[in-house]
Amino acid sequence: MAEKPSQAPAEPPAVANASLASTANSGATASKTAAVEQHIDPWSVSAAVDDQGNTLSFDYEAISKKWSTSLIDQALLERFERLTGHKPHRWLRRGLFFSHRDFNNILDRYEKGQPFFLYTGRGPSSGSMHIGHTIPFAFTKWLQDVFDCPLVIMLTDDEKFLFKDNMSVEEAKKFADENAMDIISMGFDQKKTFIYSDFRYIGGHFYENSVEFSKLLPFNQVRGAFGFDNSTNTGRIDFPPKQCVAAFATSYPHIWGDDPYGNRVKRTATIPCLIPCAIDQDPYFRLLRENAHRMKNPSPKAALIHSKFLTALQGPGGKMSASDPTSAIFMSDTKKDVQKKINKFAFSGGRTSAEEHRMYGGNPDVDVPFQYLTYFLDDDAEIERLRAAYKSGEMLTGEMKQYCIRIMQEYVEDFQTKRKQVTPDVLKEYMTPRRLQWGGNPNPVKPPQPQGGKGSKGAAQPPPAASKSEQPSTATLVDRSTAPAAPAMLASGLGNQADNAPLQAQLPAETQQQQQQQQPSESSQSQSQPPPQQPAATHLPIFASTQAAEPQESAQSSASASGTATPQRPGLANVGRQSTTYGVSGLSSLSKKASSLIYGDD
Numbered sequence: 094m095a096e097k098p099s100q101a102p103a104e105p106p107a108v109a110n111a112s113l114a115s116t117a118n119s120g121a122t123a124s125k126t127a128a129v130e131q132h133i134d135p136w137s138v139s140a141a142v143d144d145q146g147n148t149l150s151f152d153y154e155a156i157s158k159k160w161s162t163s164l165i166d167q168a169l170l171e172r173f174e175r176l177t178g179h180k181p182h183r184w185l186r187r188g189l190f191f192s193h194r195d196f197n198n199i200l201d202r203y204e205k206g207q208p209f210f211l212y213t214g215r216g217p218s219s220g221s222m223h224i225g226h227t228i229p230f231a232f233t234k235w236l237q238d239v240f241d242c243p244l245v246i247m248l249t250d251d252e253k254f255l256f257k258d259n260m261s262v263e264e265a266k267k268f269a270d271e272n273a274m275d276i277i278s279m280g281f282d283q284k285k286t287f288i289y290s291d292f293r294y295i296g297g298h299f300y301e302n303s304v305e306f307s308k309l310l311p312f313n314q315v316r317g318a319f320g321f322d323n324s325t326n327t328g329r330i331d332f333p334p335k336q337c338v339a340a341f342a343t344s345y346p347h348i349w350g351d352d353p354y355g356n357r358v359k360r361t362a363t364i365p366c367l368i369p370c371a372i373d374q375d376p377y378f379r380l381l382r383e384n385a386h387r388m389k390n391p392s393p394k395a396a397l398i399h400s401k402f403l404t405a406l407q408g409p410g411g412k413m414s415a416s417d418p419t420s421a422i423f424m425s426d427t428k429k430d431v432q433k434k435i436n437k438f439a440f441s442g443g444r445t446s447a448e449e450h451r452m453y454g455g456n457p458d459v460d461v462p463f464q465y466l467t468y469f470l471d472d473d474a475e476i477e478r479l480r481a482a483y484k485s486g487e488m489l490t491g492e493m494k495q496y497c498i499r500i501m502q503e504y505v506e507d508f509q510t511k512r513k514q515v516t517p518d519v520l521k522e523y524m525t526p527r528r529l530q531w532g533g534n535p536n537p538v539k540p541p542q543p544q545g546g547k548g549s550k551g552a553a554q555p556p557p558a559a560s561k562s563e564q565p566s567t568a569t570l571v572d573r574s575t576a577p578a579a580p581a582m583l584a585s586g587l588g589n590q591a592d593n594a595p596l597q598a599q600l601p602a603e604t605q606q607q608q609q610q611q612q613p614s615e616s617s618q619s620q621s622q623p624p625p626q627q628p629a630a631t632h633l634p635i636f637a638s639t640q641a642a643e644p645q646e647s648a649q650s651s652a653s654a655s656g657t658a659t660p661q662r663p664g665l666a667n668v669g670r671q672s673t674t675y676g677v678s679g680l681s682s683l684s685k686k687a688s689s690l691i692y693g694d695d
Contacts, residue, residue, distance in 0.1 A: 194395075234280055245289070306338050365396060
């Protein structure tokens, strides 16, 4: 007999129809009735309109209260700076990223040196991103640099196909590739970044998580969160679980070194993620947070950090749209395009005449050029100088626009220079499933060691062994598209012997002997090399090479002899070039060693 679905936790109902007008405007009853309510959901955003027909700015404090998020305060920023040694990003200091869910939990893990990962994404609806799209990616890149942690970027080309009636699958995939190249141009570290298209990647453990998670969601809960009705196509109804389970570490077995052909690993499921996103994406992750603990391998609640919307050129209450070229500055725009759009379309907070503006001053809070400068100009003192000059009337609207035009032209031009360096080969490097490498907190605070000798009541206990269902397969897995003579590696993993040799060098002698018997032709040469030392705070692949490090010339000549020469390109990791055959003799010892590297076990 089917179990009766449990009632949803106390989260705000009907998020897609959440109204802020009644919260923001507490005036007379007649005024409330005439006002148009603010509307925010993952697919459309519109501001409230008062009874006089004026478009209101978004009330972010009201939506934070409505959706029960926490505002980012000074105490949280001070703790961040104390733990990381980094001054908070200007968007944090200026309140542009304003709200969060459980960000303190991520700081707790960073302080202790425990693993977590970043997850963000993009719905590719056009061939070029606009400046508003770059905000979460620039912020996520900064977080990746500060925390030195792995990152996954989801391109929801399937979502855009399902929610745009005139878009084909092929067009959605093409947009995903173009947007991925835009994202790479933001400067993400390839060694710790995995970018994927839903159409191309979803399967295996990811699909298992999606199916299991969807089984936990009654339709009325999804309908309440997203406003679905009887005319909604079933593809749209089926999509939310996919965006939710992208926050599960077990959806990416290759990142952690888990066997992608085995079962999902319970311990990997305990690794949480931090999701930087715009506030309109919060409904997805409320579903995730409500149900993550109900999975077979429970996961902690994902942490989120929310951004405000970058105002459309037309002014308050608008959101940049990829479908409206006059609403946004696109990353493919020329200098002339940028100048024309700001001069012609940017909403001004100035007065009707220069004389009146000099006398009464302008309103920087609604002036779009000034608002853009608060995002893209790093100097806090300069921002305050511009604010004061505009507000006093010392600076005119035309002068503010010219200042903004210069800054935005520089931003777009710098992006375009980097974009030209992203080739299809570079794109493939980022989108190849592989083992990522990261460092984490270089100075973690270790918990105090329990007192007592061996066998005493207070002695530290070893970590529990993986259950039988989680043990990696004992079969040798082979990617038959590559030469079988190349070094043993995880499927689509890092093809660099030197990267893996330190871990191999620390294996028990018995394990090394077993592996050398599998490759007798190479063992004699590898034994002549002294084992290198294990580098500190480096997360290495679990499925390591079965050879010690060899000189590069030797590795290249061996590959040439087998007819599988490995091309080298400066500035790019040699990813996915080696064989993806890996043996599993001694896998238990390998897994234990890698576990200590990932989870910080002693």
